[in-house]
Amino acid sequence: QKEVEQNSGPLSVPEGAIASLNCTYSDRGSQSFFWYRQYSGKSPELIMFIYSNGDKEDGRFTAQLNKASQYVSLLIRDSQPSDSATYLCAVIPALIQGAQKLVFGQGTRLTINP
Amino acid sequence: DTGVSQDPRHKITKRGQNVTFRCDPISEHNRLYWYRQTLGQGPEFLTYFQNEAQLEKSRLLSDRFSAERPKGSFSTLEIQRTEQGDSAMYLCASSIPGIREKLFFGSGTQLSVL
Numbered sequence: 001q002k003e004v005e006q007n008s009g010p011l012s013v014p015e016g017a018i019a020s021l022n023c024t025y026s027d028r029g030s031q032s033f034f035w036y037r038q039y040s041g042k043s044p045e046l047i048m049f050i051y052s053n054g055d056k057e058d059g060r061f062t063a064q065l066n067k068a069s070q071y072v073s074l075l076i077r078d079s080q081p082s083d084s085a086t087y088l089c090a091v092i093p094a095l096i097q098g099a100q101k102l103v104f105g106q107g108t109r110l111t112i113n114p
Numbered sequence: 115d116t117g118v119s120q121d122p123r124h125k126i127t128k129r130g131q132n133v134t135f136r137c138d139p140i141s142e143h144n145r146l147y148w149y150r151q152t153l154g155q156g157p158e159f160l161t162y163f164q165n166e167a168q169l170e171k172s173r174l175l176s177d178r179f180s181a182e183r184p185k186g187s188f189s190t191l192e193i194q195r196t197e198q199g200d201s202a203m204y205l206c207a208s209s210i211p212g213i214r215e216k217l218f219f220g221s222g223t224q225l226s227v228l
Binding site: 044045046049092 | 156203207216217218
C-alpha cells in the first residue's frame, strides 16, 4: 500500500463548477497535510495546509481533513481555466526517530474546461 | 529574490558523465531537501539536511549519488556515471523544521541523460 494515494485523473470540470480532489494516507499518526499545485514543467507550489480535523478555507480553496478515515480533500470553488494543473497531496508521517519528511501522492491532473 | 534557487534549470548530458546541481535555500531555513520527480509521478524523497548534517538518505539514492551542504548554506547534488534512468526533475526545497513544517520548492533542475 502506498503511503499517500491519489486518483491520477485526469479530472475534467467545467468552468465555474466545484472541483473535488481526494487523497488517502496510510500512516494513522500523520500530523500535517498539504496540497501543492504544479503546472506542467514547473515546480510544486504550496496552496493549502491543514493540521486539524475539519475544514479550512482560503479564498476559493477549501481543504478538508478526516483523520479517522485517513482522508484529506481539496475543493476548488468557481473553477477557472488557470486552475488547470496537477494537484499533489503531501503528508508528513508520524515522527520516527526525529526524522520528518514530506511524502507525496502521484498527483491528480485537473483540467477546467471553458 | 528570497525564494529557493536552483542551478542549472536544464542539464543535458551523455550517459556516463558526472553532473552537479546546486541549490540555494531561503536564507533563514535550516532544513534542505532533495526530491526527484519523473513524469506523471509525485516527487520522491532523496535526502535532507539540517544545517550541514545529512540526516537521512533514501534507499532510492544509489552510491552514484552524493549530496553535500557545507557550512549549512547552499547544497550540491552530484550524480556520477549518469544513466538514462537518472533522467528526471531534481527538486530542492527548504523549510524551518517543526510539527508545522512547510516545504518551499525551487524551480528544479531538469536532467536529460542521452
